[in-house]
Amino acid sequence: MSDIVVSGYYGFANAGDEAMLAAMIEALTDIEPNINITVISGDPDDTRRRHGVAAVYRLNYPEIARVMSKSDLLISGGGSLLQDVTSDRSLYYYLSIMMLAKKLGKPVMLYAQGIGPVQGSLAQGAMRYIGNMVDLITVRDDGSYEELKRLNITAPPIYITADPVLAMHPVDKQIGRSILRKHGQEGVAPLIGISVREWKDWSHFKQVLAHAADRMIEELGARIVFIPMQWPDDLSVSKKIASRMKNKSGVLPGEYTTSELLSLVGNLDLLIGIRLHALIFAAVMHVPMAGISYDPKIDRFLETIGERHAGTLKSVTADSLMDRIRGLWDERKQPNREREQHINILRNKAFQNAELALSLVKK
Missing domain, CATH: 3.40.50.2000 (Glycogen Phosphorylase B;)
Known part of the structure; x- marks a missing residue:
């Protein structure tokens, strides 16, 4: 042992x-x-x-x-x-x-x-x-x-290799569905999740996300829900962005386990993420994603799956974000096969981490 x-x-x-x-x-x-x-x-x-x-x-x-x-x-x-x-x-x-x-x-x-x-x-x-x-x-x-x-x-x-989380098994979506129902986030309209983080008290990206979220509701008929990844920090910034919106959105208030977060992301039609692992959760659960970069690790991950960011926290605009979302919109019903192939390769590489660790123990 x-x-x-x-x-x-x-x-x-x-x-x-x-x-x-x-x-x-x-x-x-x-x-x-x-x-x-x-x-x-x-x-x-x-x-x-x-x-x-x-x-x-x-x-x-x-x-x-x-x-x-x-x-x-x-x-x-x-x-x-x-x-x-x-x-x-x-x-x-x-x-x-x-x-x-x-x-x-x-x-x-x-x-x-x-x-x-x-x-x-x-x-x-x-x-x-x-x-x-x-x-x-x-x-x-x-x-x-x-x-x-x-x-x-x-x-x-x-x-x-690849981020360890990419080796995780997809989880049952029912757990996330129950959480969404509990907080009044059920509905037939497409559901877009947003995962944000605070960064140096910058306000520009908060206003951009609020404006873009309003446009997603008005132009795409979508529902918006903010999903905190680090609690309670992300809950606070999510509420700040939601308060700048003209239209109603949801903010999930709880601290969730890895399985719960994976299940929540699995119920989305599309995810917009600043947090790296929100984007990785989307990859695990086969959900289209739009990343906004604040760190080279975001760019690096998106590059490994053949994608690019929608802008950095400094440069992102509502127009650039909406252009990225429109480009992903059809993937809700027809997955991007090329990206899925990239993700499958990364999943195998992620599992290789554990194989190498245990081979080192045996030596």
């Missing part, structure tokens, strides 16, 4: 990161059902309850060391852990966990990470030093691979 410790941004009510953890657990246990997994978490009680695995607090280094000393592998990932744009403290934290594992003589795998940007000279040096100590790296896109090359991280084997 294998014992694996997982380090990442878990226990912070971020639906994308919790979905990555759920996907990792699902893929690893699909291959080895009796595996023992311990997660380093910001809220161990929530992680135990939500995922049914053991968990330790992320700043309790003595306990982390105790658990790690009995383990066969440290997995760091997935997500955009190794970058210094949003914060350099988190970069050094995750590197310190990797360093601890190596000091204890344990193999370390970077699991489907989105690498960079790493801009500071000290951060680049730390990444290069510790990155070349790890045993195996998988990255979720070509851009992350290029960032590793730029940082001169070349010692470990490196594979370009």
